[in-house]
Structures are given as structure tokens and as C-alpha cells.
Amino acid sequence: MRRNTSLSLLAAGHACVDVYQGAVASLIPFFVAERGYAYAVASGIVLAASLLSSVAQPVFGALTDRWAMPWLLPVSTLLGGVGIALSGVSGSYGLTLAFVAISGIGVAAYHPESARVARLAAQGSHRAMSWFSLGGNIGFALAPVMVSAAIGDGSLSRTPVLALPALVGAALCVPVRRMAGGRRTGAATASKALRPADDVASFVRLSLAVVCRSVVFVGLSTFVSVGGLVSPLLGRLADAASLQAALAPLIAMPALSWLLFRTLEEPDVPDPGPSRPPGRGAGVSPPATYGKGR
The missing domain is CATH 1.20.1250.20 (MFS general substrate transporter like domains)
Incomplete structure (x- = not known):
């Protein structure tokens, strides 16, 4: 295909x-x-x-x-x-x-x-x-x-x-x-041999930034006080105060997400090497490809 x-x-x-x-x-x-x-x-x-x-x-x-x-x-x-x-x-x-x-x-x-x-x-x-x-x-x-x-x-x-x-x-x-x-x-x-060490700190920052984005996106896209995993808290706040009060905390989320994103470093991408094997016995064989000729 x-x-x-x-x-x-x-x-x-x-x-x-x-x-x-x-x-x-x-x-x-x-x-x-x-x-x-x-x-x-x-x-x-x-x-x-x-x-x-x-x-x-x-x-x-x-x-x-x-x-x-x-x-x-x-x-x-x-x-x-x-x-x-x-x-x-x-x-x-x-x-x-x-x-x-x-x-x-x-x-x-x-x-x-x-x-x-x-x-x-x-x-x-x-x-x-x-x-x-x-x-x-x-x-x-x-x-x-x-x-x-x-x-x-x-x-x-x-x-x-x-x-x-x-x-x-x-x-x-x-x-x-x-x-x-x-x-x-x-x-x-082959990919396991070329895989760099896990960058746990960057992964955590990226995850937190995505969480902030998701809360804002889901919360505002519904036009009601629902925001994914924090939806019950926002829902109770809307019932107790107003819908505007429940959505107000979402304003700070994009700024927090930006602060988390800007601290991330560019990841190191393993060099895939030349498109053809350089010769016999020269390192790891190129990864197998799928989906060609089918």
C-alpha cells in the first residue's frame, strides 16, 4: 500500500x-x-x-x-x-x-x-x-x-x-x-540500540504543560464548567458562585504552560546514519521497514 x-x-x-x-x-x-x-x-x-x-x-x-x-x-x-x-x-x-x-x-x-x-x-x-x-x-x-x-x-x-x-x-x-x-x-x-537515556525531568515538565493545555481546552470548548480531571471542582465552583468564577482560573493556565515549555531543551535525535549500510560488520543494521510492496 x-x-x-x-x-x-x-x-x-x-x-x-x-x-x-x-x-x-x-x-x-x-x-x-x-x-x-x-x-x-x-x-x-x-x-x-x-x-x-x-x-x-x-x-x-x-x-x-x-x-x-x-x-x-x-x-x-x-x-x-x-x-x-x-x-x-x-x-x-x-x-x-x-x-x-x-x-x-x-x-x-x-x-x-x-x-x-x-x-x-x-x-x-x-x-x-x-x-x-x-x-x-x-x-x-x-x-x-x-x-x-x-x-x-x-x-x-x-x-x-x-x-x-x-x-x-x-x-x-x-x-x-x-x-x-x-x-x-x-x-x-536497532531502535533500542540507538535510544538515548530517558530525560525524566523534561518529560515531567512536558507532561505538566500538556495538562495545563488540556484543562483549558476541554474547559472552554464545552462552554460549561468541565475541565477533564478537575471538572468536579470547577462544577462545584460554578454551582456555588457563577460560571464566570469557575472559568476564571483557566486564564492562568496558558501562562503556566508557556513557562513549562520554555524550559525544555531540544531533544537529541539519534543519527539514523547513511541510507545504505556502509559495509559488512559496520555497526547496527538499519531498521526494517514495513508497509512497502504490500
Whole structure:
């Protein structure tokens, strides 16, 4: 499969998955209007999706580092869609939290494996990886439109319609499975030999900066007092004071994120060496490539 074709399919599939990240926030106004949820109660729905997703994603990342799991792409896509599709069917708050949490697990399972496959398809191209990331951003941006079109003036009982992007995304995963099915034996050995020491301090600063960005992004994108893992605190503040008071702390987050980013040093990228082996017995063999000629 050609690189552009596989990356286009991966980017489109990424959009079909990340639409469910945006759908959680987009559904909040409908839950508030139809079920009379207070801000703090409604923010728990976002917490259910983001908390399990945040906890589960490193686990799936560790598994992806050990084994190639291309089958996880369609399965996780369907899981993310089914959770959101069922979230409005039951009037039970507990079941709503459970279904949204299931969707969050699906989204978390998708990203590490899809990133691995995208790196293989990109063949080291940063521009190609940016197209893959763009797909996710497009999906997130289209979530409010999709939710409004599906529910409109109706009720939350129409949320099963939101499963359609998952069906499309799962179908798009099928053509790229062969490309990513093999184990990365040669490539893994070579990359391990070239891997520099972990920079834990820079990783912590980068993680904190991303946390600040995520709180602001999620909190403002929903237009209600929900901000991922801190959503219950913001929700209670909005109920006790006002929505403006709850959103005010978000103003300082971008400045804090900038302070963390500016202290990061440029990472050392291992020299991949010449495109052809210099000769017999000359160091580590070049990493194996995947997806060519298939």
C-alpha cells in the first residue's frame, strides 16, 4: 500500500475516533436541558470519560511497545462509538457514566496503536505524521455539528445514531491492518540500540504543560464548567458562585504552560546514519521497514 493512501486512511480513521472525544462535551448541554443536571453532576460525565481514558492509555501504550496489535484499531473504534451511542438511551446517571467510560477506554486503546502504525506508514516523515494528527483535530471539531445533527430538537434517545462514525472508522482500519501486522523485530532491536537515556525531568515538565493545555481546552470548548480531571471542582465552583468564577482560573493556565515549555531543551535525535549500510560488520543494521510492496 502506498504511503499516502495508508496515511489518508489512518487520518480519516483518527477523525472517526476523536469525534467521540468532542461528543462527550457536546452532549453536556443536552444532558443539562433534558435531565436537569447541575453543573457539578454534568461535569462528572466528562470526568468519567477522561479519567478512565487517562489511566488506561499508558497501559495500552506499554502493551503496544511490546507487541503489534493492529486488531485493536477497529475494536477500539467500535468501542468508542458504542459507548457514546448508548449514553443517552438510559435515564440512569450511573449507566450514563458507565457508557461514557466505555467510550473513553475505546479512545484510549486506539491512540497508542494508531500512532505506532502511523509512524510505520510515515517512514520518518514529520509532515506525514502531521496529517495523521490533523485527522484527529478535524474529528474533534466536527463533534458539535454531528451531535446537533443527530439530536437536533429531539431527545437523547437519538444518540444511537452517533455510532455511524465508528462503523466508518472500523471499516477504514481494515486495509491498513496487513501493513502493521508484523512484529517489529529488526526495527525494535536497532531502535533500542540507538535510544538515548530517558530525560525524566523534561518529560515531567512536558507532561505538566500538556495538562495545563488540556484543562483549558476541554474547559472552554464545552462552554460549561468541565475541565477533564478537575471538572468536579470547577462544577462545584460554578454551582456555588457563577460560571464566570469557575472559568476564571483557566486564564492562568496558558501562562503556566508557556513557562513549562520554555524550559525544555531540544531533544537529541539519534543519527539514523547513511541510507545504505556502509559495509559488512559496520555497526547496527538499519531498521526494517514495513508497509512497502504490500
